[in-house]
Amino acid sequence: MTGRTEARRVRLPPLVARLPRPTPGNARLAGEVLLTYARARRALARRRPLPDVLAELRAVEAPTPAAQPAIAVGLRLGRVVQRTLSPVPGGARCLATSLVLVRMLARRGIESSLVIAARTEPRFLAHAWVERDGVALLPPADPVARRLAQL
Amino acid sequence: MPPYAPTLLDARVSVPQHVVHRSFAAETVVLNLETGRYHGLNHSAGRMLVALERHGAVRAAAAEVAAEFDRPVDEIERDLCELCGQLSERGLLEVDDGED
Numbered sequence: 068m069t070g071r072t073e074a075r076r077v078r079l080p081p082l083v084a085r086l087p088r089p090t091p092g093n094a095r096l097a098g099e100v101l102l103t104y105a106r107a108r109r110a111l112a113r114r115r116p117l118p119d120v121l122a123e124l125r126a127v128e129a130p131t132p133a134a135q136p137a138i139a140v141g142l143r144l145g146r147v148v149q150r151t152l153s154p155v156p157g158g159a160r161c162l163a164t165s166l167v168l169v170r171m172l173a174r175r176g177i178e179s180s181l182v183i184a185a186r187t188e189p190r191f192l193a194h195a196w197v198e199r200d201g202v203a204l205l206p207p208a209d210p211v212a213r214r215l216a217q218l
Numbered sequence: 219m220p221p222y223a224p225t226l227l228d229a230r231v232s233v234p235q236h237v238v239h240r241s242f243a244a245e246t247v248v249l250n251l252e253t254g255r256y257h258g259l260n261h262s263a264g265r266m267l268v269a270l271e272r273h274g275a276v277r278a279a280a281a282e283v284a285a286e287f288d289r290p291v292d293e294i295e296r297d298l299c300e301l302c303g304q305l306s307e308r309g310l311l312e313v314d315d316g317e318d
Contacts, residue, residue, distance in 0.1 A: 116236060116252035183249065185256065187242045193249075193256060215249050216238045 096144075099174075100151040100167060107166035121181060121218055124169055130176035137177045138202050144171050145197065145204040162195040165205060169197055172204075179204065186212040226276055226299045229315035233271045237310050241268070250309055257308060262287070266301050270311065276302060 103124075110120040133140040148168045152160070165181050172179045177199065185193040186209070194208040198217075233239070239248040239259075246264030248257040259267060265286065269279035276298055284294040305311035 111254075114254070117254060118236065118251055185240070185247045185249070187245055187247060187258075191247075191256070191258070213240050213242065215240050215247065216251065218251075 093147075096147050097151045099171060100148050101155075103167045103170045104152060104155065104163060107163050107170065110166070111163060118218060120166065121169065124166055125173045127173045127176075130174055133175040133177060137172075138199055138204075140175060140177060141168075141172055141179065141197070141199045141202070141204040144168060144175075149205065161205070165195045165197045168205060172197075172199070181216075181218045182207070182214060183216045183218075184208040184212040184214045225315045226302060226313065227280075227295060229276055229302075229313050230274055231270050231276060231279075231302060231314070232274060232312050233267070234309070234312050239264075239267060248310055252309060255308075257310065262297075263301055266298055267305070267311075270298070270302070 107120075107124065110123060145168055148164055148171065152164055152167070162183075169179050169181055179197050179199045181195060182198050182203075183193065183195045184207075185191065188211070192208075192212070193215075194212060196203055196205040196207045198204060198207075236251040237248060238251065239246055241264050244261065246259040246261075246267060248259060248267070249255070250257070266279065266283055269282045270276065273279045273282065277295070280291055280295040280298045283289075283298065284291040287294070302311060302313055306313050
């Protein structure tokens with residue numbers, strides 16, 4: 068024993084060290100995503116018709132116009148929504164995720180479409196995503212799937 | 219006695235706005251947007267749904283489907299009426315048979 072305390076540097080595992088530091092803006096966005104997600108899940112749980120749920124989520128009294136082009140904002144928010152909701156468990160993930168993005172875009176005065184598609188082989192699979200001017204803001208269905216509805 | 223109301227043959231039918239459908243190689247997928255439920259129709263039923271939507275009347279749709287599948291009209295009418303009942307029960311088809 069030397070009787071001397073030595074400050075030791077704690078080295079974080081690489082994965083943890085690489086995570087970006089949360090900024091107030093990011094935290095605010097993540098909070099908005101989670102609150103909107105809870106609202107969308109509640110609406111889906113009440114088994115209301117999807118067009119009604121969409122109408123409710125799109126109804127924003129005073130939207131705050133985005134400063135950037137709509138598609139750029141949509142793509143960015145799409146990534147944020149996906150990243151924030153990826154650890155959240157629950158069914159109908161793609162639909163709930165899409166509803167969250169529709170609402171967040173509406174709050175910024177940006178119109179968007181909810182697209183639903185399905186495929187039947189090799190097994191039945193349905194998928195939902197959001198588009199703006201034909202650009203997918205969330206991962207679309209695979210090319211085998213066919214569109215059922217655009218709302 | 220037929221298992222369906224005779225008036226059904228003369229009924230007007232329509233696919234509601236909240237119902238969308240798409241034909242695939244082996245089946246037709248029908249989505250009821252009000253319930254969020256997906257339904258699968260085999261090839262024949264899918265063709266019948268398309269005919270029903272196009273003609274808006276069971277009897278006319280039956281004639282088209284019977285010609286296409288080369289089957290007796292009365293047999294197709296029976297199948298079509300049964301299908302109408304099943305679709306109607308699930309909210310996938312609106313049937314107006316003129317009765318209150």
